[in-house]
Structure formats: C-alpha cells, structure tokens
Amino acid sequence: MARKPGGRSGSWEWSRTAQTRKSMLQAAREVFSEHGFADANVADVVERAGSSVGSLYHHFGGKTELFLALWEEHQAAHEEAAASSVAAAKQAGVKDPVELFIAGARAFLEGSWQRRDLARLFMDGDGPPGFELMRRTRGREWVRQNAVLLGAANTPTDRLTVSVLTSVIGEAGREVATSETEEEAKEVVDAAIALIRRFGDPLATHDDTTGAAGGADDAGAALS
Incomplete structure (x- = not known):
C-alpha cells in the first residue's frame, strides 16, 4: 500500500x-x-x-549560490531585528521618526557585532561576479526605505540628510564588525547614535511625519 x-x-x-x-x-x-x-x-x-x-x-x-544564500540570510536577520525593534518602540509610544530610526539602527549595529564574521566577509569586496551590483542595488533601496521611515520630504536637503544618516549606519557597521572587543563596538554604536541625532534633527522638526508610519517592515528593509 x-x-x-x-x-x-x-x-x-x-x-x-x-x-x-x-x-x-x-x-x-x-x-x-x-x-x-x-x-x-x-x-x-x-x-x-x-x-x-x-x-x-x-x-x-554551487559555491556562488551558497555565498548568496548566506548573504540573504544575513540580510534577513538584520531586517527582522530592526523591524522588531522599531515595532517595540512604536508599541512603547515612540512617534519621533528619528528615534524610530535609531531603534532600528541600534538593532542593525548590534547584529553587525553578533555576526561580525559575516559582516566582514560581505564588506571586503571578495564575492562572486555580480555581487557588487547586488549590493549597490540593495544600497539604493536602503536609502529609499530610510526616507520613508524618516518621513523625509523630496527636497535636496532631506535627500542629503537621509543619505548621510544611511552612510553613518553603514560605516558604523563596518567599524563595529572590525572592533577588537565588545566594549569598543558599543562605543562605536553610541557614537553613531549621537551622530544620527545630530544630523537627523532637521527631519525631526517636520510637521508632516506621515512617512514615519511606513511601518516596521519598511524599517527592517531599510536597516539592512
């Protein structure tokens, strides 16, 4: 049978x-x-x-697909952590888009330390053909998603601000991943958060922050 x-x-x-x-x-x-x-x-x-x-x-x-599967898994872990942190901040009553952004950024940076071996692997440029193009494409989407989360207007100043804040997270992630100790990594995270608050201040003064309601899913996709 x-x-x-x-x-x-x-x-x-x-x-x-x-x-x-x-x-x-x-x-x-x-x-x-x-x-x-x-x-x-x-x-x-x-x-x-x-x-x-x-x-x-x-x-x-094959080897290429295995590498890309690791990368996608790493990105998914970043997205899940950032989304959960932003959702928790919203649940706690946080409405300021910059503070929501910071909640996701902190989760992203903590993940960069926890999975620092992968973070170092993917940032050193040693990948299969086409990987750099994939990273650049993901980077452009990262900026777009961050603009949604931050409620940024489509103006030169706001576009520049979002790009700067995104770069702060990216570079901080590199520094965190290459830190010698967890204490050193935490210092980098704190410094990055301070920079985000400083450079993100103009965005926090917008009257229209409807973009901040883009949701935890947007935040997760952004901070990856």
Whole structure:
C-alpha cells in the first residue's frame, strides 16, 4: 500500500533537508570567513558539513549560490531585528521618526557585532561576479526605505540628510564588525547614535511625519 503524503515520512524528509541546508550554510560560513569567496573550496565546505558535493549542488547549485544564500540570510536577520525593534518602540509610544530610526539602527549595529564574521566577509569586496551590483542595488533601496521611515520630504536637503544618516549606519557597521572587543563596538554604536541625532534633527522638526508610519517592515528593509 502506498504511503499517504503528508505523513510522518514527509515530515522527517523535510526535517532532514532543513538540517542538511543548515549544516552546509554553517560550514560555508566558516570556510568563507576563513578563506574568502575566491579561495574557498567546495570540498572543504562539504567535509565540514559531513555531506557530499552532490548534495551541496542539489541544495544550492554551487559555491556562488551558497555565498548568496548566506548573504540573504544575513540580510534577513538584520531586517527582522530592526523591524522588531522599531515595532517595540512604536508599541512603547515612540512617534519621533528619528528615534524610530535609531531603534532600528541600534538593532542593525548590534547584529553587525553578533555576526561580525559575516559582516566582514560581505564588506571586503571578495564575492562572486555580480555581487557588487547586488549590493549597490540593495544600497539604493536602503536609502529609499530610510526616507520613508524618516518621513523625509523630496527636497535636496532631506535627500542629503537621509543619505548621510544611511552612510553613518553603514560605516558604523563596518567599524563595529572590525572592533577588537565588545566594549569598543558599543562605543562605536553610541557614537553613531549621537551622530544620527545630530544630523537627523532637521527631519525631526517636520510637521508632516506621515512617512514615519511606513511601518516596521519598511524599517527592517531599510536597516539592512
């Protein structure tokens, strides 16, 4: 008799597949962080994952796809943390768009320390063909989303302000990821927050802050 779909066997197969992918991503994270993309070897990844080359190509398609899967996972973690922090700030009654922005920025920067191996990997320029274009495209979307969260007007001054604030977060993320100690990283975060408050002050004085209601999803996408 044929086994009915959706039974225990199906659940077990799904669980095993998820675990295999997780093991490969963790192994890839270690190998890429140690050697960079160009010098990383697929054989080293599968050896650490306790899997096979065939399984890696089945689940990811190759080294490039594995690298990009790690990047997307890293971005998703940033987005989730930032979105949760902004949502919590709103729940606590925070309405100032700059302070909401800061809530998301702090979560982003803390994630840059917690996942500093990945942050360093993705910022050093050693990636597959087309990766830099993907990063630039994501960067432009980052600025756009930040403009929504901050309630910025479509004026030269506001566009410049949003670009500066976005750059502050990006550069602070680099400094956090390369910090020697957690204490040093916290000092960078505090300095970045102070700069955001200073440069974001003109935006906080806008009468129309409807853009700040862009929501936690916008904040998460922005701070990534």
